Amino acid sequence: MTADALIIRIAFGLAVALLVSGAAAAWISANAIKRIAGLAVAALGAIVALAALGAPGALIIAAAAVLFAHVAFGAALAVRLQEAYGAIEAPELDQADRQDEPAEPDL
Amino acid sequence: MGAYVELARAHAPLLMMSTAFAAAVLATLSPPRVSWVIACGGALLSAVFAFDLALRLLLGGGEFAFLVEAVALETDGVTIFGAALLSFASVAALVAAGAQLGDYEKRAAPFALALALMVQAAWIGALGARDLIGLFVAVETAWLAAVALLALSAERSAQNGAMRMLSAGGVGAALFLAGAALIYHATGALDLPRIAAAHIEMADAAALGAGLIVLSIALKAGVAPLHEWLGAGFSRANGLAAIVIGAVGVTGALAVLVRLAGYFAQAPAMGDGVSIALALLGGASVVIGSLQAVGATNLRRLAAYAGAAQAGGILLCVALGSPAGVAAALIQLTALVATALALFGGAAAGGVRTLDGLDGLGRRAPLAGAAIMTGAISLMGAPLTLGFLGRWRLVEAGVGAGWWWAAGAVIFASLAGVFYGGRLIERLYFRRAGEVYLGGAGAWRFATAPLLIAAIVVTMLGIAPGLLLQAADAAAAHLLGAAA
DSSP, X not given: OOHHHHHHHHHHHHHHHHHHXXXXXXXXXXXXXXXXXHHHHHHHHHHHHHHHTTOOHHHHHHHHHHXXXXXHHXXXXXXXXXXXXXXXXXXXXXXXXXXXXXXXXXX | OHHHHHHHHHTHHHHHHHHHHHHHHHHHTSOHHHHHHHHHHHHHHHHHHHHHHIIIIIISOOOOOEEEESEEEEOOHHHHHHHHHHHHHHHHHHHHGGGTGGGSXXXXXXXXXXXXXXXXXXXXXXXXXXXXXXXXXXXXXXHHHHHXXXXXXXXXXXXXXXXXXXXXXXXXHHHHHHHHHHHHHHHSOOBHHHHHHOOOSOHHHHHHHHHHHHHHHHHHTTOTTSOHHHHHHHHHOOHHHHHIIIIIIHHHHHHHHHHHHHHHHHSHHHHHHHHHHHHHHHHHHHXXXXXXXXXXXXXXXXXXXXXXXXXHHHHHHHHTOSHHHHHHHHHHHHHHHHHHHXXXXXXHHHTOOBGGGGTTHHHHSHHHHHHHHHXXXXXXXXXXXXXXXXXXXXXXXXXXXXXXXXXXXXXXXXXHHHHHHHHHHHHHHSSOOOSOOOSOOSGGGGXXXXXXXXXXXXXXXXXXXXXXXXXXXXXXXXXXXXXX
C-alpha cells in the first residue's frame, strides 16, 4: 500500500468516526445544543470523507454551506426554545407540551 | 404571443421551479392577503407548466429533452409525474391557506406562504436535478424550508417539533454526503445518468454509497424506522404546516426516492444492494407505521403514521426495479397525496387535533367529515379508491416477480387500515358531538373547500383511472429507459 493510499484510508476512517459519533449525538441527545453540535460534527465528518475520496470542490462547498445553514438555524431555534420554555432539554420541553395540550372535553 | 408561449413551454422544467421561487420572493414583500394571492398565483402557474409538460410528454408521447440553463436539469418521466403531483398538492394547500393565515402573527403570514412555495419549488428542483450536487442542495433547501415553516407556527410546541426535524434532517444530510463521496470514489461521476451507466469496479463502495443516499432521502420521507421526527413534527404543526409537510414535503421526498432508485437499479453493481435495502425498509415501514397508526390518539399523528405505512408500500414497489413496480409506486404516491390532503385538510378545516375531536364532525362539518372519511377508506384499500388501485398494482407487480411476501405486507397494511380507518369513520358518523365546531369563522373558512373537494375527487379516481395509469406507465417506462 502506498503512502497516499494509507493517508486516504486514515482520513476516511477519521471521517467515518466523526460522522457516526456526530450522528449518534444529534439523534439521541436530549439537549438541543448537543444535538446541533452533533450535527456539526457529523457534517464535518462527511466533508472530510468528501475531501479524502477526492469529490469535486463544488460538492464540498455546497456541503459547507448546508452545514452552516443547519447550525445557524439550529442555534436560532435553540434560542427560541430557551425563550419560550426556559429550557432546552427534550424531556422538559415534552413535559411542557403535554401540559399545554387542551384537556379532552367532558361528554 | 404564441412565440412567447412556445418559448415558455420549451423551458417548462425550469419555469415550474422558478415561478414558485419568484412567487415566494414576492410573497415575502407583500401584506398577508396580497401575499396569499401571489402565492396561489405562483403555485398555479407552476402547476400549469407541470401539467402541460405531463400532458405533452406522458400522455401525448412527445420528445423528452435534456435542459441546461444555469442549473443542470434532467427531465425524465418521474420528474414530470412528480412535479405535476407536487404542484397540485401545493396549489390545494396554498388556496386552503387562506383559512389558516389567522394561525400566524400578521408579519409571519407572508413568510409562511413563501416557505410553503419554497418547499414545493425545491422538491421539484430535486426531482429534476441531473447530478448529486444539485440534488443535495435542492433537498436540503426543501427540508430547511419545511422546518422553518413548522417553526413559524404560533404555538411554542411547534419549535420543539422543528428542532426534532432539524436534527433528523441534519443526520440525513451527513449520510447523503458520505454516500455521494463513496459513489464518486467508485464511479468517478456525480451525474445520475453517468452513474447508472458507469462500469463500476468498486462495487461494494458504490452499493454502500447508494444505500446511504437512499437512507438519507427515506429519513426525510418519514419512512419507519427512520421517522423519529414524524410524530413530533406533525402533532405540533398548525394546519398549513401539516398540509405542506404531509402532502408536499413527504411526497417530494418519496418521488425523489423513486427516481433515484430507478437510476441506481440500472447499475448492476448497485441495483441488487439498493433493491434489498428498499425492500427491508419498505417492509419495516409498512409494519411499524401500521401498528403506530392503530395506537395513535392524535389525528395528525395517525395520518402521519398511516403515511409511513403507505410510504413503505411505495418502497416495496420501487424495490422490484421493474417498470410495473415503478408505475405502481407512482399510483401509490398519488394515493398518498390525496389521503394526506384529505386527512390533514379535514383536520385543519374542522379544528381537530385528537381523535375525540372527530366525534360527530360528519354532522358539524360535512365536507371536512366527508374528506376524512374518503381518506380513511382509501387507507383501508377499499375498492374504487386510489388506495385500492395502488395496492392492487403492487400485488400484481410483486406476484409477477415472485415476491409473495410483498403481497402479504400489503394485506397486512389494509387490515391495519381497517382498524384505524374504521375508527375514524365510527367517530365521524356514529358518535354524538363532543365539542362545538372549532374550525375557522367567517367567509375565509371556505378557502379550505377546494382542497377537500380535490382530495375527495382524486381519491375516487380509482373509479376511472385510465389517464392516471397511462401517465404512470409512461413515466416508469421512460425513467427506466432513460436510465438504462
